[in-house]
Amino acid sequence: MIEFGFALKQTRSEDLDKTSLERFHRLLELTPSFKRCFQCGNCSATCTARQFTDFSIRRVHTSFRRGEYDGLAEELRKCMLCGKCTLVCPRGVNLRSLIINMREILDEPQKTGKR
Amino acid sequence: MKIHVYPYNDFVIPFLIGCVLLFTICIFKYIKWIRRFSDEQRDVIRHNWFSWKIIPAVWEMIREGLFHVRILKKNILLGIMHQAYALGWFLLIVVGAIESRDAFHSLQREQNIATVYELEKQNGWYVRTTGEEKNPEYLNQRRYKVETEGGIARIEYKRPFYVGIFYRYFVHKAPASFRQHKLYSNLMDALLLYVFLGLTMAIVKIFWSKILGMRRTTRHTLVDRFSKFSLWMIFPLRLLAESVTACLYGNGGFLTQAVGNMFDPMIVRGLETSLWMFYSLMLGVFFVTMPFTRYMHIFTELLLIYFRKIGVKEGMQRSGYTYFELNACSRCGVCISGCPMDRVLENHEIQSVYLIRSLRNQEHGSRIKLIADNCLMCDRCTVDCPVGIDLGSLRRMTRDKGELDTTGNYRYLDKKQIPFNAIGRVVYFGGCMSHLTPGITESMERIFNAAGQRFWYMDKQSTICCGRPLQQQGFLRQAAELRQKNTDMIVKSGATMLVTSCPICYQSFMKEYSLDIPVMHHTEYIDMLIKQGRIKVRHDDRRVSYHDPCELGRGCGIYEEPREVLNAVTNLQKTRFQREKSVCCGFNLGNTKLSIEEQTAIRNASLENLTSKPVDAIVTACPMCKKAFLHATNDYPVRDIAEVVAENLIN
Ligand code: SF4
Ligand code: SF4
Ligand code: SF4
Ligand code: SF4
Numbered sequence: 001m002i003e004f005g006f007a008l009k010q011t012r013s014e015d016l017d018k019t020s021l022e023r024f025h026r027l028l029e030l031t032p033s034f035k036r037c038f039q040c041g042n043c044s045a046t047c048t049a050r051q052f053t054d055f056s057i058r059r060v061h062t063s064f065r066r067g068e069y070d071g072l073a074e075e076l077r078k079c080m081l082c083g084k085c086t087l088v089c090p091r092g093v094n095l096r097s098l099i100i101n102m103r104e105i106l107d108e109p110q111k112t113g114k115r
Numbered sequence: 116m117k118i119h120v121y122p123y124n125d126f127v128i129p130f131l132i133g134c135v136l137l138f139t140i141c142i143f144k145y146i147k148w149i150r151r152f153s154d155e156q157r158d159v160i161r162h163n164w165f166s167w168k169i170i171p172a173v174w175e176m177i178r179e180g181l182f183h184v185r186i187l188k189k190n191i192l193l194g195i196m197h198q199a200y201a202l203g204w205f206l207l208i209v210v211g212a213i214e215s216r217d218a219f220h221s222l223q224r225e226q227n228i229a230t231v232y233e234l235e236k237q238n239g240w241y242v243r244t245t246g247e248e249k250n251p252e253y254l255n256q257r258r259y260k261v262e263t264e265g266g267i268a269r270i271e272y273k274r275p276f277y278v279g280i281f282y283r284y285f286v287h288k289a290p291a292s293f294r295q296h297k298l299y300s301n302l303m304d305a306l307l308l309y310v311f312l313g314l315t316m317a318i319v320k321i322f323w324s325k326i327l328g329m330r331r332t333t334r335h336t337l338v339d340r341f342s343k344f345s346l347w348m349i350f351p352l353r354l355l356a357e358s359v360t361a362c363l364y365g366n367g368g369f370l371t372q373a374v375g376n377m378f379d380p381m382i383v384r385g386l387e388t389s390l391w392m393f394y395s396l397m398l399g400v401f402f403v404t405m406p407f408t409r410y411m412h413i414f415t416e417l418l419l420i421y422f423r424k425i426g427v428k429e430g431m432q433r434s435g436y437t438y439f440e441l442n443a444c445s446r447c448g449v450c451i452s453g454c455p456m457d458r459v460l461e462n463h464e465i466q467s468v469y470l471i472r473s474l475r476n477q478e479h480g481s482r483i484k485l486i487a488d489n490c491l492m493c494d495r496c497t498v499d500c501p502v503g504i505d506l507g508s509l510r511r512m513t514r515d516k517g518e519l520d521t522t523g524n525y526r527y528l529d530k531k532q533i534p535f536n537a538i539g540r541v542v543y544f545g546g547c548m549s550h551l552t553p554g555i556t557e558s559m560e561r562i563f564n565a566a567g568q569r570f571w572y573m574d575k576q577s578t579i580c581c582g583r584p585l586q587q588q589g590f591l592r593q594a595a596e597l598r599q600k601n602t603d604m605i606v607k608s609g610a611t612m613l614v615t616s617c618p619i620c621y622q623s624f625m626k627e628y629s630l631d632i633p634v635m636h637h638t639e640y641i642d643m644l645i646k647q648g649r650i651k652v653r654h655d656d657r658r659v660s661y662h663d664p665c666e667l668g669r670g671c672g673i674y675e676e677p678r679e680v681l682n683a684v685t686n687l688q689k690t691r692f693q694r695e696k697s698v699c700c701g702f703n704l705g706n707t708k709l710s711i712e713e714q715t716a717i718r719n720a721s722l723e724n725l726t727s728k729p730v731d732a733i734v735t736a737c738p739m740c741k742k743a744f745l746h747a748t749n750d751y752p753v754r755d756i757a758e759v760v761a762e763n764l765i766n
Contacts, residue, residue, distance in 0.1 A: 033710055048547045051577030053527035077524035080580035080597060081588060082547040083704050087742055092711035100588060100707055107519050 019067035023105050027064065030101040036091040037061070043085035043095055049078050057085055057095065064102055073106040121273045122285040126392040130277060133402030140406040141414060144442075151435035156427045163425040172424030176417045181205055185501040189449065190328030192316060197447070199313025201413075207306045211279035214299040218286050219274045221293035226270050280398070283357045283371070284391050287364040297368075304368030307357075310350050317347070331457060333448035333468050335409075342404040348397045356390040359383045412445040416502055419443040429508040431591060437512065440504045444471045450496035450506070455699050456489070459720045460713055465489045467496040467506045474513065485708075487513035491717070492587055492705020494669040498695045514589035523593035528579060528600050537571035538609035544601075544624075546617030547578045548738035554754075555616050555738055558761035559637055565764050566649040571610060579604075583623035584704045598628055605630060614640045616757065618667035618737045619704060625671055636667060638736045638756050642676040645683050651765040657731040658686045659759070662721065662744070663697035664737035677736050677756055684763045685734075692724045700735075700743040718743050726751060734759055 044058040055078040085095040178184050181202045187194025289296035324332045361367025361375030419439045456462045465486045473483045497506045545556045563570045582594035613634045615621050621636040644650045667673045674694045681687040701717030725733050732752045744753040
């Protein structure tokens with residue numbers, strides 16, 4: 001492959017051969033309001049934890065949506081569950097439910113063969 | 116040298132078996148639970164189990180266990196129903212025991228005047244040779260037990276404890292010297308009638324629960340219904356059996372005799388023992404089912420009151436005390452009617468009565484999780500529950516997150532903690548939500564300044580959450596970490612008082628933290644400033660309605676201070692559901708399961724209550740409630756108390 005030298009970032013495209021969205025769909029079942037998210041980032045903007053650190057709840061749930069789970073469980077333990085994000089979300093996404101459900105799904109033992 | 120005479124008939128056997136099983140099972144269970152008390156709870160018991168504290172404990176046992184004053188206050192008819200069962204039955208037992216004791220004393224007295232007996236041993240048995248038992252018709256059935264070596268003996272009447280229960284059968288005719296027998300039999304009939312009054316209301320409740328103040332009653336399981344059936348059958352059978360005996364021997368009171376006189380002695384003679392047998396059987400069935408049904412509450416409630424009154428408290432984890440709480444619930448259903456999940460959202464699954472039942476039946480998995488999680492934690496049921504069960508704690512406990520309840524990833528907080536020197540000042544803790552309602556925090560700053568109070572606005576830049584939202588969802592360790600961080604900061608600052616604007620934080624500081632300094636919600640603080648004359652306010656001519664936030668009112672019992680403040684600055688209107696009855700704004704952080712649409716529906720119900728009378732503004736004392744109402748209405752300004760006061764400050 002020719003290296004052009006300007007790829008600062010790793011490619012972010014979803015490779016559906018490798019990625020299973022099964023967990024994401026389960027998350028949607030548990031927190032249906034997440035379907036409405038349009039990724040505006042209001043949740044991150046108001047986030048209490050974000051006042052202190054670069055934790056971004058929007059980045060976390062977007063990664064989850066894309067099937068990239070590495071380090072998410074760690075990240076989610078930064079959240080204080082204060083509920084500001086839920087209150088400001090213009091799309092009525094129940095973020096507190098989303099956060100708890102993401103944690104629960106990530107905590108389940110991973111099925112073999114699926115990422 | 117005695118001949119013991121025992122009143123006995125085979126029909127007492129089901130009753131006796133029932134009693135033995137009931138008490139064995141209960142004692143077995145109680146010992147099991149007591150052994151599970153946590154160390155703290157044991158300490159409390161060891162200190163207080165026999166102290167002056169048992170006086171209020173006994174008083175409450177009588178008041179709530181027998182008279183059911185709390186239910187009476189809620190609804191007089193419902194109260195009478197519960198009271199008739201409890202007090203009526205209790206008195207039937209007590210008066211029955213006294214009556215039989217008096218009767219047997221008379222019996223014995225009369226017998227003592229009479230002859231002694233000569234006994235002779237014939238073929239290994241003692242046989243009476245001289246003397247006649249006086250008035251043998253007094254006692255209906257008897258067993259003899261001879262305890263002598265021959266020669267002279269006296270008759271001694273034995274009174275096993277069941278005699279009081281089956282008194283009319285055993286004592287067919289009152290002994291001549293038992294003069295008050297008429298009084299007793301009438302009294303017993305009156306008591307039976309009293310129990311029937313309760314029974315009638317219970318039947319009315321099935322068809323028309325509204326007049327007993329219940330919008331909806333509990334859905335019972337099959338075992339519960341079976342047990343209830345046996346309970347309901349006990350008293351009609353008793354009436355029938357006593358009436359038949361009264362018909363045959365004329366020993367009834369005003370009720371049983373009147374009923375008895377309607378029967379034909381020739382026909383009912385053969386039925387008498389069978390009826391008493393059925394009565395005894397129903398008692399037996401009820402007693403055996405009792406420990407496995409809701410009726411376990413009868414004794415457990417008394418023990419719970421005792422433990423609570425001597426100072427035992429529910430902890431974070433399940434303990435022996437939890438089992439007492441679970442079993443003290445009578446499934447009366449009083450907690451259903453007020454629940455906004457039921458009233459507004461028509462969700463009839465999650466109410467505390469069902470949570471407790473599922474916990475008692477040791478249900479696991481998704482069903483109990485759904486019940487436990489889908490609740491606003493508004494505490495309406497907790498204040499309604501006549502048994503005083505700590506329903507909030509029970510639910511919190513059930514939200515146990517198991518493996519997921521790990522430590523947080525809060526290293527980032529360490530770097531940012533700036534120790535601040537606030538010696539002698541007031542710490543002001545706005546809380547996360549107040550950052551979304553800057554009007555509240557700005558007003559508080561103005562009020563502090565107007566009062567000349569030096570203060571440290573601890574979370575002006577960034578808040579460390581108080582931990583309660585995590586606590587409510589069962590993330591106990593993470594919550595404890597946040598509490599530790601906040602405590603460290605407050606203690607290091609050297610401040611002398613903490614004022615917070617958020618009732619959620621307030622409840623957390625009051626109940627979950629152990630700070631050495633006084634903690635006040637801003638409504639209390641402002642009330643104090645006004646009363647001490649440290650701020651001057653004017654009275655405007657607006658009419659406002661006040662919304663009691665769940666966490667402040669029911670949670671911490673702060674009802675008066677906000678009203679005093681509002682009366683000082685504006686015209687407070689009463690609403691239909693206020694104080695303990697206030698309707699949750701729907702956005703309580705206790706729930707993570709409700710969709711925004713459902714939350715909105717509850718909020719609208721709450722708003723409807725606040726605007727049922729003409730008002731110029733809606734006032735509340737919680738940033739969360741304020742935000743909830745703000746989204747809902749453009750017709751009414753929504754204000755926090757702090758804002759109303761700040762608007763009316765006279766500099
Ligand atoms: S605020 Fe709501 S819509 Fe916007 S990114 Fe966050 S969850 Fe999505
Ligand atoms: S609940 Fe968590 S993600 Fe949402 S604002 Fe609070 S700290 Fe941030
Ligand atoms: S929790 Fe309290 S109010 Fe509810 S059914 Fe049980 S005893 Fe009655
Ligand atoms: S806390 Fe409120 S929502 Fe939950 S069961 Fe009790 S009354 Fe219903």
